[in-house]
Amino acid sequence: MRYALTSLLAAIVLMAWPSRALANLPYESMAAAVQERMESFWFGHRAQPSQATRTIVVVMQGSRFIPANMTVRRGETVRFQITNRDRIAHEFVLGDAAEQAEHEREMASMPGMPMNDPNGVTIAPGTTGNLVWTFTSAGELQYACHLPGHYEEGMVGQLTISE
Numbered sequence: 001m002r003y004a005l006t007s008l009l010a011a012i013v014l015m016a017w018p019s020r021a022l023a024n025l026p027y028e029s030m031a032a033a034v035q036e037r038m039e040s041f042w043f044g045h046r047a048q049p050s051q052a053t054r055t056i057v058v059v060m061q062g063s064r065f066i067p068a069n070m071t072v073r074r075g076e077t078v079r080f081q082i083t084n085r086d087r088i089a090h091e092f093v094l095g096d097a098a099e100q101a102e103h104e105r106e107m108a109s110m111p112g113m114p115m116n117d118p119n120g121v122t123i124a125p126g127t128t129g130n131l132v133w134t135f136t137s138a139g140e141l142q143y144a145c146h147l148p149g150h151y152e153e154g155m156v157g158q159l160t161i162s163e
């Protein structure tokens with residue numbers, strides 16, 4: 001299912017791209033470029049820790065995010081340093097309302113599936129993890145956990161990307 005979706009996305013990306021841009025690329029470069037495109041979202045893309053210009057500390061406790069809302073600026077590369085103080089795992093997934101709804105559906109249909117989406121991390125109980133993200137457009141996002149029941153019970157925060 002995921003493979004079929006990935007292939008479909010690759011086809012769409014290739015169709016949407018000016019063909020001249022791809023004509024002279026060796027296969028490996030083309031594959032890497034397509035992969036990079038697919039891992040981009042309207043609000044940005046994953047980045048390397050060394051590129052971060054700011055760290056935001058996030059705590060997961062009682063199946064809630066602390067803080068419950070935050071603001072970043074367009075163009076910033078932020079390292080979210082996320083500590084899970086609970087005895088169960090939690091996710092930190094970036095996305096707009098549509099992306100969160102999609103992730104919620106995926107998790108409901110495949111419970112226990114390990115996260116492999118570039119826009120999120122799973123944090124094991126009692127540990128700290130990182131997600132480094134470059135925000136490329138202004139808008140409204142959420143950060144959310146999609147373990148069964150968590151999102152609907154309020155494990156979601158509001159993130160504003162300002163100009």
Ligand SMILES: [Cu+2]
Nearest residue numbers: 090145147150
């Ligand atoms: Cu959770």
